[in-house]
Amino acid sequence: MASVSIIIPVLNRAQYLPRLFRSIACVDYEDLEVVLVDNGSTDGSLSLCRSFAEDAPMVVRVLEEARPGACQARNHGLAQCQTEWVYFFDSDDELSAIFLQEVMPRATGDYDLIAFPTRLEQEGRLRTRAFVKSSSVSAQILSATLNTQGMLFRTDFLRAIGGWDARLAVWQDWELGVRALLAGPRMLWLDRRAYHTIHIHPDSITGPSMASRREERNLTLDVVAGQLNTAAAHRALYLRRCILNGMLEREGTRPLLLGRSIGWCIRLYGTLLQHYTALGGRGAWRLANIVC
Numbered sequence: 612m613a614s615v616s617i618i619i620p621v622l623n624r625a626q627y628l629p630r631l632f633r634s635i636a637c638v639d640y641e642d643l644e645v646v647l648v649d650n651g652s653t654d655g656s657l658s659l660c661r662s663f664a665e666d667a668p669m670v671v672r673v674l675e676e677a678r679p680g681a682c683q684a685r686n687h688g689l690a691q692c693q694t695e696w697v698y699f700f701d702s703d704d705e706l707s708a709i710f711l712q713e714v715m716p717r718a719t720g721d722y723d724l725i726a727f728p729t730r731l732e733q734e735g736r737l738r739t740r741a742f743v744k745s746s747s748v749s750a751q752i753l754s755a756t757l758n759t760q761g762m763l764f765r766t767d768f769l770r771a772i773g774g775w776d777a778r779l780a781v782w783q784d785w786e787l788g789v790r791a792l793l794a795g796p797r798m799l800w801l802d803r804r805a806y807h808t809i810h811i812h813p814d815s816i817t818g819p820s821m822a823s824r825r826e827e828r829n830l831t832l833d834v835v836a837g838q839l840n841t842a843a844a845h846r847a848l849y850l851r852r853c854i855l856n857g858m859l860e861r862e863g864t865r866p867l868l869l870g871r872s873i874g875w876c877i878r879l880y881g882t883l884l885q886h887y888t889a890l891g892g893r894g895a896w897r898l899a900n901i902v903c
Contacts, residue, residue, distance in 0.1 A: 723797045
């Protein structure tokens with residue numbers, strides 16, 4: 612079967628690393644390397660990574676990246692890997708023991724990108740993350756189906772599209788998913804099983820609220836806006852901004868500027884979605900997808 616690298620950026624995650632390492636140790640896949648990239652930890656995370664590398668049942672490399680940011684760490688790991696496929700994971704989550712055994716037999720030269728669902732855990736409750744089986748850029752903009760732990764890349768393809776955007780501090784995987792689809796990858800969608808356990812907690816990289824990293828989210832939205840080349844995609848992005856504004860309004864924070872000129876019908880629909888979200892409505896992205 613094809614070779615694969617799992618690249619994991621690490622920054623001050625000492626309290627979560629033992630859980631991650633226990634899950635990795637349960638993985639049985641012959642042609643695997645795990646690449647841990649410490650991003651300037653000060654809490655003992657680097658020492659824990661080195662200890663795990665010594666005792667792990669697979670090849671584990673520990674790298675260091677001085678430039679701040681998860682994307683810098685991921686790109687450093689990407690530059691070092693020599694495997695056919697590359698997969699990115701987060702240091703506060705749990706890797707599925709059966710993931711590689713089930714997915715890697717499908718990882719052939721026929722594909723550039725393989726997508727699959729993941730599970731979210733919050734306050735003891737598990738649910739499958741929204742998964743829209745579509746290569747539409749508009750669908751990715753609204754659903755964020757392609758996320759860090761939900762996409763497996765052929766290494767050459769990921770390098771060809773530029774890897775991770777190091778300018779971005781939040782929603783980097785959402786942007787990468789949009790950019791990947793714009794490149795027209797040969798895709799395989801696997802939807803029979805949700806893999807991994809993605810833990811949602813106040814210390815998550817995206818912050819405890821929408822307002823906490825408002826400007827960084829706006830930068831990511833602007834970067835994606837500059838990549839889009841269809842009216843449908845721009846409509847989807849406009850509606851995503853409206854939904855975010857509803858979340859910000861609910862948190863008592865001023866909204867973002869909506870930017871690109873959009874027809875009055877979509878503006879009206881966006882206003883309704885914003886109010887719906889501000890009042891606590893859920894699943895607004897599904898409603899937005901109806902018109903995109």
